[in-house]
Amino acid sequence: GHHIHYCELTTSTNELAKRLAGEGCEDGLVVIAEEQNSGKGRLSRGWFSPFARGVWFSVVLKPPFMPQEASKCTLLAAIAVVKAVNKYKGVQASIKWPNDVLLDGKKLVGILTEMSAEFGRINYIVIGTGINVNVPKEMVPEELRATAVSLADVAREPISRVELLADVLGYMEELYEKVLHEGFKPVLEEWKKYSSTLGQQVKVIAPDQTYFGEAVDIDEDGLLMVKREDGRIEKVIAGDVSI
Ligand code: BTN
Known part of the structure; x- marks a missing residue:
């Protein structure tokens, strides 16, 4: 029963979510767009987000964490997405620390976590997640073609973006509750199961x-x-x- 702020087009759901968080929106607000014309990636990169071809969304959280614990949220989001996408036939994605979800060694999902903190406390965290669901190869910008993948390229069954989003949000909520009530340890153990980074x-x-x-x-x-x-x-x- 969380609020969902839906739009057809926005610059970046992270930007919109930060604005709404700044205006005092509730913990757990979800911002979703069919298309972003200025999607943001990590390290000042962009994120290609064409209309109705992916699940581009951001979640606002107000966790009782210290700012240095914010990366817990990124890990939690990555686990949630992997659990949801791995339910599709033929899909076995893994997590590359801290925030990439890879499928066949290519990038299926990107996660961009942004935080506002003051006086050593978190005001809010925005977890932005982009899942490439069905971005046809010919649509993908040349420079990304070799390194990006869509769920539809690999899954051997049709994918409903709404169902995928609902599934990811369900797992995120479950994992967030777990962190709040049992601490980070059990979530970390789960993260390790899906990690392709450890030991490398x-x-x-x-x-x-x-x-x-x-x-x-x-x-x-x-x-x-x-x-x-x-x-x-x-x-x-x-x-x-x-x-
Ligand atoms: C990365 O791997 O560089 C992170 C990419 C994050 C993309 C998502 S799409 C939804 C949300 N809004 C944005 O502008 N970025 C994130």
Whole structure:
């Protein structure tokens, strides 16, 4: 029974959700658009969001977390999406830390978490999720063609975007409740089950340095722990990890 703010076209559901959150909307508001003409990705990239071809949405949360725990929300969203998409026949997606959902090594889903915090407290978190449902290859911009995938390219059954959204939201709610009542531990364990990052050699491009190492674990706040060649363990807060 959450409110859904639906629109045919918006710039970015994250931008709209942040505006509504700033105006004091309730915890759990969902903003969804058929099309975004200025969809946002991480690291100042864009997100291709053509009309009725995907599930482009954002959820506003007001969790009782510290700002440094915000990445828990990203992990939780990734698990929810993987559980929902993996129900389709022939689909086995996995999570690349922190926020990519990959299918056959290509990007099926992107998640962009944005936060507003003041005086060490979170005002709100916006979790924006984009699921490529049926974006035909010829529609995909040239530079993304090799790395993007749609659910319809792989699933061996028809996909209803409404059902998919309802399923993802159901899992998100379940996982969020679990974090609130049982803590992050059980959710983290579930995340590890779907992870394609742990145990891999990774290249970390952090804001201030680039290095190689092995992704060994995720800490209790959802940060990736990478063991460098000299044995030191680094916690990755932000940046890009490639396998
Ligand atoms: C990424 O992988 O770079 C993150 C992409 C996030 C895309 C989604 S689509 C819905 C929401 N609104 C946006 O503008 N971005 C997110």
